[in-house]
Amino acid sequence: MRTLGSAVKAVFRYRRPDPECWEVVVAAVCDGTCHSWDANKAVAQAGSAISAHADRMAEALDKRLGSVEELALALAGMGDARALPALRRLGEENHLPSDRAHARILAGLPAAELLPTMRTVLRQEPPPYHASTFTLELLALWGPAAAPAVPEVVRYLETPYAYDALRVLGRIGPAAAVAADRLADFATGRAGLAGRHHPRRAAWAHWKVTGDPALALDVCGAAVGSGTGSHGLPFLADLGPLAAQYADTVRGLMDSPGGWTRVAAAHAHWRITGDPEPAVPVLLAAVDPDWTGNPALSTREAVRRLGEIGAPAAAAAPLLRRILASGERLGHPFESRRILADETYVRTLTEALERIGPSADGPVRAPVPSARRGLLRRWRGPHAARPH
The missing domain is CATH 1.20.58 (Methane Monooxygenase Hydroxylase; Chain G, domain 1)
Known part of the structure; x- marks a missing residue:
């Protein structure tokens, strides 16, 4: 029988650990008398790798044994609806996960089931840092399904989390058209909180909510031509053939000394021109x-x-x-x-x-x-x- 320590090491290190390792780790997390930070973190990320233990985890969660947050994340990661009551409760108690990366685990759950909780979190005063960044990330992942939260997200344009809010509004799309003027303010630098990275994302979001690409082409195209290409390339890639006027400039950035810029330029050039031949070797x-x-x-x-x-x-x-x-x-x-x-x-x-x-x-x-x-x-x- 493996010890908890050796089992945790195995599941963190190997993609295909012995099933006994996960069994030991799950047992430790579901046992209210055993506390292991590493075991909790492993289970929270495991998803379908521990689906055979879903009933045991759901029972522990129902009895509030072990770590509620990690058990809820584990069930959510395998798409188990029994995670929902605990996640709602965590939101009400202001104990939602604080790691932005965990939003991807919850993104596969139905937005309609959790959106009311997330909207309540976003209404808190003052906006809580970790809960706000996590919640905005989750709304962005939900995209159009997060449309009912537009009023709360628009409010975040007046906070230090404006950059995340711009992304959410762009991902929601036309249902966020009420924010079009505010997005234009950020894209042109008229907004009081507009920083140096806001204009490109705001211009992209303006296009996504209005369907008019003119502002996004001007702002993101100017960025690509000004020596800060990597910051505008992902948005030109999304614009695709609409950005044809910048194809040659983007092609030149495929020889950039920066690895990230080369990859972004190769992708953008393919998206703009439809020609994969120059992009594939770079990628x-x-x-x-x-x-x-x-x-x-x-x-x-x-x-x-x-x-x-x-x-x-x-x-x-x-x-x-x-x-x-x-x-x-x-x-x-x-x-x-x-x-x-x-x-x-x-x-x-x-x-x-x-x-x-x-x-x-x-x-x-x-x-x-x-x-x-x-x-x-x-x-x-x-x-x-x-x-x-």
């Missing part, structure tokens, strides 16, 4: 087979963009399969978000290979079940759209 060069997860986030971004290109990126398939076959997770042992970060990368690799299509290397197989794809056990609701 493939950014895929580091020995990447440990920090700090070159452009590696994961490059994988995602290759997947979006699909079949024309077939040259990437052997390398992506090799990375996917690794037995060890990304990151340093006991890094608090290691499992979640690695699961995200595994999902990115798997989805990229699925989009690229079958190859001589055989079918795509993820080494572990995706922790964020579980259907609700007692609910069949819509899954949230991916944010910009």
Whole structure:
């Protein structure tokens, strides 16, 4: 029988730990007399990897044994509706998760079930820092389904969280048109709280809520042509063929000394022109087979963009399969978000290979079940759209 310490080490380190390891870790978290910070953090991120223990966790949550927050996140991560009452209660008690990354775990739950709670959190005075950043991140992930929260989100344009609020409004889209004038103020620098990063996101959000791309093209195009290209490239990519006038400028940035800028430029050029040929070599060069997860986030971004290109990126398939076959997770042992970060990368690799299509290397197989794809056990609701 494994000790709790060795079991926790195994689940943090390996993508496919012995099932007994998860059994030991889950038992420790569900036991109200045992307290292990590392075990709690592991279970919160595990998702469908521990779905066999869902009933035990739901029972512990109902009895308020163990860590309520981590057990609720664990059930939410596998799409189990039994997480909802506890999450509502945590919101009422102002004890929602404080880590922005945890919003991705909750994003697969139906927005309608949790949105009233999140709106209540956003109405608090003064706005609580961690709860606000987490809640705004979750609303952005829900996208159009978060439309009822527009009044609360607009209020956040007058707070230090304005940048996050701009993203939420853009993701909500036309239902947030009431904020169009305020978005234009941020895009043009007239808003009192507009900082140097606000104009591009605000201009993009203005386009998403109004359907008029003129402001976004002017502001983001100017950024790309001014030497701060990486800050405008993602938005030009979203504009796609509408940004055709900037195609040559974007193409030049594919030779930038900055890895992130090269990846963003390659993606934007493909989105604008529809031509994958210049983009694929740049993106493939950014895929580091020995990447440990920090700090070159452009590696994961490059994988995602290759997947979006699909079949024309077939040259990437052997390398992506090799990375996917690794037995060890990304990151340093006991890094608090290691499992979640690695699961995200595994999902990115798997989805990229699925989009690229079958190859001589055989079918795509993820080494572990995706922790964020579980259907609700007692609910069949819509899954949230991916944010910009």
